[in-house]
Amino acid sequence: MSATMFLSPTMVSNALNFQKKIHSLNPQNHPNSLSVPTQPTEIRDTNNEFKLNPSIPATKTAPWMKGPLVLEPNQVIDFSKPKTRKKSSDSKNEKAEKSLTHKVSGGRGKHAMKKILFGIDNLEEESQELEDTHNNLEQIEFDLPLGKLDEDTDGGDKRWFRRKLPWERAERMVFRRTKREKVATAADITLDGELLERLKDEARKMRNWVKVKKAGVNEGVLEQIRLIWKTDELAMLKFDMPLCRNMDRAREIVEIKTGGFVVWSKKDTLVIYRGSNYREMRPSFHGGQQFPSSTTSYLDIDDKDETTPVKGSLYERETDRLLDGLGPRFIDWWMPKPLPIDADLLPEFVPGYKPPSRLSLMNAPSKLTDNELTHLRKQAYHFPTHFVLGRNQNLQGLASAILKLWEKCHIAKIAVKWGIPNTSNEQMASELKVLTGGVLLLRNKFYIILYRGKDFVSPTIADLVADREMEIRSFQLLEESARSHTIDEPLSDVSTVGTLKEFEIILSKHQGFNSGISDSEVETEAEKLKLEKEIRNQERKYFILKMKINKASKELMKLSSACQPTELNADQEIMTSEERECYRKMGLKMDSTLLLGRRGVFNGVIEGMHQHWKHREIVKVVTMQRVFSRVLYTAQSLEIESGGILVSIEKLKLGYGIIIYRGKNYKRPLKISRNLLTKREALRKSLEMQRIGSLKFFANMRQQAIYELKCKLASLYKRNLSNTMENTCTSNVY
Numbered sequence: 239m240s241a242t243m244f245l246s247p248t249m250v251s252n253a254l255n256f257q258k259k260i261h262s263l264n265p266q267n268h269p270n271s272l273s274v275p276t277q278p279t280e281i282r283d284t285n286n287e288f289k290l291n292p293s294i295p296a297t298k299t300a301p302w303m304k305g306p307l308v309l310e311p312n313q314v315i316d317f318s319k320p321k322t323r324k325k326s327s328d329s330k331n332e333k334a335e336k337s338l339t340h341k342v343s344g345g346r347g348k349h350a351m352k353k354i355l356f357g358i359d360n361l362e363e364e365s366q367e368l369e370d371t372h373n374n375l376e377q378i379e380f381d382l383p384l385g386k387l388d389e390d391t392d393g394g395d396k397r398w399f400r401r402k403l404p405w406e407r408a409e410r411m412v413f414r415r416t417k418r419e420k421v422a423t424a425a426d427i428t429l430d431g432e433l434l435e436r437l438k439d440e441a442r443k444m445r446n447w448v449k450v451k452k453a454g455v456n457e458g459v460l461e462q463i464r465l466i467w468k469t470d471e472l473a474m475l476k477f478d479m480p481l482c483r484n485m486d487r488a489r490e491i492v493e494i495k496t497g498g499f500v501v502w503s504k505k506d507t508l509v510i511y512r513g514s515n516y517r518e519m520r521p522s523f524h525g526g527q528q529f530p531s532s533t534t535s536y537l538d539i540d541d542k543d544e545t546t547p548v549k550g551s552l553y554e555r556e557t558d559r560l561l562d563g564l565g566p567r568f569i570d571w572w573m574p575k576p577l578p579i580d581a582d583l584l585p586e587f588v589p590g591y592k593p594p595s596r597l598s599l600m601n602a603p604s605k606l607t608d609n610e611l612t613h614l615r616k617q618a619y620h621f622p623t624h625f626v627l628g629r630n631q632n633l634q635g636l637a638s639a640i641l642k643l644w645e646k647c648h649i650a651k652i653a654v655k656w657g658i659p660n661t662s663n664e665q666m667a668s669e670l671k672v673l674t675g676g677v678l679l680l681r682n683k684f685y686i687i688l689y690r691g692k693d694f695v696s697p698t699i700a701d702l703v704a705d706r707e708m709e710i711r712s713f714q715l716l717e718e719s720a721r722s723h724t725i726d727e728p729l730s731d732v733s734t735v736g737t738l739k740e741f742e743i744i745l746s747k748h749q750g751f752n753s754g755i756s757d758s759e760v761e762t763e764a765e766k767l768k769l770e771k772e773i774r775n776q777e778r779k780y781f782i783l784k785m786k787i788n789k790a791s792k793e794l795m796k797l798s799s800a801c802q803p804t805e806l807n808a809d810q811e812i813m814t815s816e817e818r819e820c821y822r823k824m825g826l827k828m829d830s831t832l833l834l835g836r837r838g839v840f841n842g843v844i845e846g847m848h849q850h851w852k853h854r855e856i857v858k859v860v861t862m863q864r865v866f867s868r869v870l871y872t873a874q875s876l877e878i879e880s881g882g883i884l885v886s887i888e889k890l891k892l893g894y895g896i897i898i899y900r901g902k903n904y905k906r907p908l909k910i911s912r913n914l915l916t917k918r919e920a921l922r923k924s925l926e927m928q929r930i931g932s933l934k935f936f937a938n939m940r941q942q943a944i945y946e947l948k949c950k951l952a953s954l955y956k957r958n959l960s961n962t963m964e965n966t967c968t969s970n971v972y
Contacts, residue, residue, distance in 0.1 A: 423489070425499035425511065429511070437471075437502070437509075441472060441474070441502035442502065444472065444509065448463065448474065449476055449478065450476065450481065452478055452479055452480070452657030453655075455491050455492060455570060463475075463496055467516065472501070472509055472510070473510050474507060474510075475509075475510065476507050480573075480656055481572045484572055485505075485506065485508070487572060487573070489508060492508060494569065497513070498512050498516075554575050557622045560624075560643070561576070564642060564643060565583065565639055567579060576622055578622070578626045579624060579639065580625075580626055581628075581633070581636045582628050584635030584639060586635060588637075588638050594641055594675060594694065595695050595703075596694065596695065597695045597700075602692065604691060614649065615687070618651055618679060623651050623653045624643060624650055624651050625652045626654075627653070628655035628658040629666075630661065633666070637670060637673035644674075649679070649688070650676070650687070650690075651687050652685065652687070654666070654684060654685070666686060667686050667688075670686070670688060674688060674690075676689055677690075677691050766951065766955075769947055769954065773947045773951065776940055776947065780940040783933055783937040786933050787930060787937065791930060793922075793926050794926045797915065798923070800915060801913070802913045803913065803914070804878050804911070804913060807878075807881070810883065811901050811902060813899070818886070821855070821856050821897065824855075824856055825856050825885060825897035826897075828854075831859070832846050832850060832857060832858065834861040835862070837921050837923075838920060839872060840915045840917060840920035841915065841917070844876075847876070847880045848880070848907070851900040851904060856885065856898065856899050858897050859895070859896040859897075859898065860893055860896075861894050861896065862892065862893040863893065866894075872896065873898075877898060879914065882898040882899055882900050883898065883901055884896070884897075884899075885897040885898060
């Protein structure tokens with residue numbers, strides 16, 4: 239009789255004790271192995287009892303087992319090295335595909351970037367192999383004609399036809415990011431290689447630096463550099479905002495202002511070398527150029543005097559051409575070139591300055607629409623910065639420069655300087671708006687953007703318009719003088735149209751038109767007409783509100799008819815006062831609540847209450863309603879619809895808490911009735927009720943306004959009637 243044997247820990251230890259005997263019987267087995275009996279060798283006698291085969295040794299068995307454990311030598315399980323599953327080819331393919339798409343460990347370091355570049359190289363090799371296969375397509379021979387691939391005469395499997403051939407796959411173009419070429423600095427070009435390496439080694443060891451704050455490389459920073467260069471040939475600078483964002487520009491500014499060479503840079507730090515033939519810097523040297531006195535005007539600079547060649551991209555050249563002749567450039571500009579105009583060096587007052595004349599076209603509004611304003615702001619984002627300003631008032635020089643700029647460009651972009659105390663962009667913008675008459679597109683702590691306006695007229699065109707108006711006016715005066723000479727002569731057959739005689743005739747015909755009507759009566763009549771017009775307008779608005787109220791009421795009635803509330807059950811459980819107090823305290827201590835929103839009581843609320851009653855006896859419903867009568871109505875609705883017992887209504891911090899007991903004989907219904915509104919219908923009903931409430935409020939306001947206007951009109955009629963009676967009495971007396 240075969241039996242299934244289970245090994246226990248004691249049996250395993252007993253079996254390990256017989257390793258040598260088992261090994262002697264079968265030397266091919268592993269020495270560290272355990273025998274498992276699958277078909278034990280046994281002998282059954284006539285009395286149906288088990289007997290062991292004397293040729294095979296037996297091991298000790300557990301007391302609960304009926305027969306001894308028989309171990310066959312050829313049945314061995316090796317626990318020393320468990321077998322590992324061989325990975326299929328599909329997993330290798332998935333790993334190869336994931337090598338280019340899965341997340342690379344290492345964050346953003348060099349190791350991660352090397353992995354990404356290695357994957358891109360593999361992808362390029364595969365794309366090259368696909369391209370070679372596509373080029374050698376004609377040399378490939380097929381056993382099956384390509385034209386008969388779609389035919390299925392044998393009714394075989396078509397799954398392999400769905401796969402695309404290698405030359406049919408969509409090739410992806412991978413553009414490798416071009417490495418930024420290192421630009422040779424002035425130190426690389428001028429200094430010797432050995433000297434440069436020595437200076438770099440010394441720069442790496444430096445630990446003391448000069449802090450360059452928001453104001454940039456000003457005179458205080460230059461003075462500290464001079465003091466360092468008296469004792470050392472290297473000076474370290476550490477930059478703050480905004481120059482730390484553009485270290486290339488910071489290097490240019492430092493080299494221009496100090497005359498040295500930047501030999502080493504790292505993040506926001508520069509080390510500058512004074513040079514082998516260094517002489518102490520002059521204090522008058524500022525920004526690489528000598529600035530004249532503030533009385534000199536930069537607004538009349540002639541372009542012929544500028545002989546320096548323009549370098550840079552087309553964008554820089556066009557911007558320089560636009561800003562030429564407007565003033566000196568701001569050397570400490572923290573953004574990439576082109577350099578803007580330094581508005582602080584422009585004159586504070588310009589003699590004879592006048593705001594520009596404005597002339598709008600006929601039937602063309604000068605005010606900007608919202609779409610036009612948005613469009614102009616988007617345009618100004620891509621414009622270069624024209625001026626840099628750090629002064630709050632006395633901006634006539636800047637205003638005249640802006641007017642010159644507006645002749646070529648319709649937007650003026652002004653940046654506010656960093657690190658200058660007491661700057662107010664609001665004061666700057668208001669004064670510029672008064673001086674130029676432009677439209678303020680944007681104002682913040684970084685930029686002020688002004689638009690010249692639709693009615694802007696350049697000074698040259700304004701002069702032409704003024705000359706033309708003077709010419710037309712002179713012609714009109716000549717015509718009037720000629721007409722006056724002809725009117726003095728007797729004209730018998732000439733028409734009287736447009737002459738003084740025609741006016742006298744009209745006046746004689748209507749001479750008695752205004753007789754007997756005083757100015758007060760005319761004003762009273764005008765006020766009366768105005769009140770009547772206002773009453774008609776208010777009545778029209780009141781009628782529209784009533785139509786909207788009727789429409790909303792019909793919609794509310796339709797939703798209310800869809801709701802069929804349950805009637806109150808007469809057979810309710812009786813609750814004692816002690817039980818009610820106990821359940822009330824339990825409900826107040828409960829943390830899990832059911833929040834009742836603007837939708838009120840609907841099917842979802844009743845389902846939520848039954849879900850609460852599945853785990854606890856009471857449920858606490860929190861409502862945000864403020865009127866207690868509405869809270870009481872909600873509590874009664876919940877009690878009737880759910881079939882529970884209302885315990886109490888408590889005032890909480892957030893609103894009112896309604897505590898409902900499920901009942902002693904509660905049994906969860908198999909199917910919850912759907913007699914109330916759905917969640918969407920309940921929201922629609924809430925919105926309609928809110929709409930009706932607001933419409934009734936405004937209708938009441940209109941009705942009150944109509945009543946007040948009618949009262950004013952009635953008092954006006956009474957006053958007019960009394961005035962007419964007084965006039966008649968006085969006329970009778972005389």
